[in-house]
Amino acid sequence: ATETCTLDIGGMTCASCVRRVEKALDKLDGVTEARVNLATEVASITFSPELIKLEDLTKAVTKAGYSATPHQ
Numbered sequence: 001a002t003e004t005c006t007l008d009i010g011g012m013t014c015a016s017c018v019r020r021v022e023k024a025l026d027k028l029d030g031v032t033e034a035r036v037n038l039a040t041e042v043a044s045i046t047f048s049p050e051l052i053k054l055e056d057l058t059k060a061v062t063k064a065g066y067s068a069t070p071h072q
């Protein structure tokens with residue numbers, strides 16, 4: 001089963017930043033899809049809760065140099 005979550009991303013200023021965040025998330029085991037919207041600064045992530053936790057997702061984003069906090 002997969003689940004979708006959204007994260008507020010901070011620190012992105014260009015389209016390359018968007019790609020960096022998407023790549024950092026996409027490469028993780030358990031992440032099916034990661035899409036980042038630069039205008040809203042929100043990342044939409046589809047993942048398998050059995051394989052990866054929300055905390056691992058936020059850690060991957062901060063490791064890439066951006067901030068991440070659960071949206072809404």
Ligand code: 9UX
Pocket residue numbers: 012013014015016017018
């Ligand atoms: Mo371009 Mo985004 O240096 O940090 S990748 S602004």
